[in-house]
Amino acid sequence: MSTTISVNGRDYRKPQRPTVVICMDGCEPAYLQAAVAAGVAPHIAALLAGQGSYFRAEGVMPSFTNPNNLSIVTGTPPAVHGICGNFLYDQATGQEVLMNDPKWLRAPSLLAAFSQAGTKVAIVTSKDKLRRLLGHGVKNGICFSAEHADKANLAEHGIENALEFFGMPLANVYSAELSEFVFAAGVKLVEAKRAELLYLSTTDYVQHKHAPGTPEANSFYAMLDRYLAALDKLGCIVALTADHGMNAKHDPLTGQPQVIYLQDLADELLGRTLEAGGARVILPITDPYVVHHGALGSFATIYVSDAKDRERLSRGIAATPGVMEVLGRSEAAERFELAADRIGDLVVVSEQSWTLGTSEHRHDLSGLTVPLRSHGGTTELGVPLLINKVCKAPHLRLRNFDAFFMALNQVDVAPTASITAKTVTHA
Ligand SMILES: [Zn+2]
Numbered sequence: 001m002s003t004t005i006s007v008n009g010r011d012y013r014k015p016q017r018p019t020v021v022i023c024m025d026g027c028e029p030a031y032l033q034a035a036v037a038a039g040v041a042p043h044i045a046a047l048l049a050g051q052g053s054y055f056r057a058e059g060v061m062p063s064f065t066n067p068n069n070l071s072i073v074t075g076t077p078p079a080v081h082g083i084c085g086n087f088l089y090d091q092a093t094g095q096e097v098l099m100n101d102p103k104w105l106r107a108p109s110l111l112a113a114f115s116q117a118g119t120k121v122a123i124v125t126s127k128d129k130l131r132r133l134l135g136h137g138v139k140n141g142i143c144f145s146a147e148h149a150d151k152a153n154l155a156e157h158g159i160e161n162a163l164e165f166f167g168m169p170l171a172n173v174y175s176a177e178l179s180e181f182v183f184a185a186g187v188k189l190v191e192a193k194r195a196e197l198l199y200l201s202t203t204d205y206v207q208h209k210h211a212p213g214t215p216e217a218n219s220f221y222a223m224l225d226r227y228l229a230a231l232d233k234l235g236c237i238v239a240l241t242a243d244h245g246m247n248a249k250h251d252p253l254t255g256q257p258q259v260i261y262l263q264d265l266a267d268e269l270l271g272r273t274l275e276a277g278g279a280r281v282i283l284p285i286t287d288p289y290v291v292h293h294g295a296l297g298s299f300a301t302i303y304v305s306d307a308k309d310r311e312r313l314s315r316g317i318a319a320t321p322g323v324m325e326v327l328g329r330s331e332a333a334e335r336f337e338l339a340a341d342r343i344g345d346l347v348v349v350s351e352q353s354w355t356l357g358t359s360e361h362r363h364d365l366s367g368l369t370v371p372l373r374s375h376g377g378t379t380e381l382g383v384p385l386l387i388n389k390v391c392k393a394p395h396l397r398l399r400n401f402d403a404f405f406m407a408l409n410q411v412d413v414a415p416t417a418s419i420t421a422k423t424v425t426h427a
Contacts, residue, residue: 026204035221068243077337082106085284112137122195297376322354
């Protein structure tokens with residue numbers, strides 16, 4: 001039997017031990033450092049001190065959740081897997097649609113490939129929006145979301161009576177507990193020998209609200225630390241990375257969000273609206289869960305077919321304070337490894353403390369109970385890659401989508417014949 005599996009042009013070794021890749025949503029590296037400095041993350045501190053390996057890695061653009069999660073599970077950039085945002089303007093139908101459907105996927109995930117080769121695969125995601133994309137092609141595996149754990153059934157999710165099995169109550173979709181559920185489930189699945197290759201994907205609810213080093217953030221990372229230690233104790237190889245970082249996107253004096261309303265700006269620059277044949281601004285951060293960020297991020301794309309209009313917009317937007325860059329379609333596709341047919345004619349990236357909106361009246365910011373923190377730009381590309389074993393990087397420019405490669409190929413440990421069942425309690 002072959003011991004390696006080739007997926008999307010890369011060879012991966014079959015897991016020698018239970019192998020867990022964690023996508024810690026919105027994990028700006030400063031969160032880990034602050035939690036360690038505060039003394040609330042002793043396991044991570046030990047890993048950083050030499051028991052494990054820490055690398056500074058880079059995510060993919062746009063630095064949003066879906067493109068990066070799909071990059072991590074396929075080991076490829078969006079140009080290959082095709083998921084260029086949470087949200088897309090489908091030129092074929094003229095509809096603005098969510099990219100939650102596997103029909104948008106252009107590459108198989110390595111989770112699917114491993115499961116088809118007989119490895120026991122489990123995927124636990126916090127929000128249900130990612131479940132179908134992440135679980136596409138997975139055979140005889142487990143794939144469910146913490147959000148809808150109460151609805152998990154054998155036929156569709158590979159698990160039933162999940163709340164009872166994991167001993168956790170159903171968590172609110174806007175809560176830290178939603179992510180804790182993911183970790184508790186991961187530990188339990190390893191203990192019960194239900195999984196050899198796991199992918200755990202959390203939500204960035206806490207990071208959108210709380211800066212690194214705040215009591216709320218530190219308590220969240222203390223929780224992470226306990227579960228990392230528990231997985232380590234069970235003999236797992238664990239690689240933690242993130243989909244994107246997170247930055248303050250508000251005026252430091254007033255706390256008000258700093259927003260460039262691109263649709264309003266485009267209408268003004270062209271002297272006509274979308275309905276009158278003007279430009280269409282798409283924010284690929286948009287998803288069904290916008291309360292904590294008001295659909296404001298640092299990346300936008302614009303559909304504008306006329307070359308002169310394009311030129312006018314490009315110049316006008318680039319000259320607007322807070323805008324970092326305006327790129328044409330092919331330039332953006334090349335620079336950011338995006339599928340050119342899944343982005344607009346222009347791509348706009350804002351500076352670190354700014355965000356991009358559509359029209360002011362279309363954003364409901366009433367849910368922003370604390371000053372806005374968000375992501376989407378090149379300033380949120382820096383992510384951690386933390387492994388609980390000493391290992392070497394295969395190349396210089398590490399990406400978050402090297403996480404499975406690192407965990408499966410770069411760690412040399414003796415295979416575990418059996419893992420003694422231990423009971424891990426969650427605080
Ligand atoms: Zn995210």
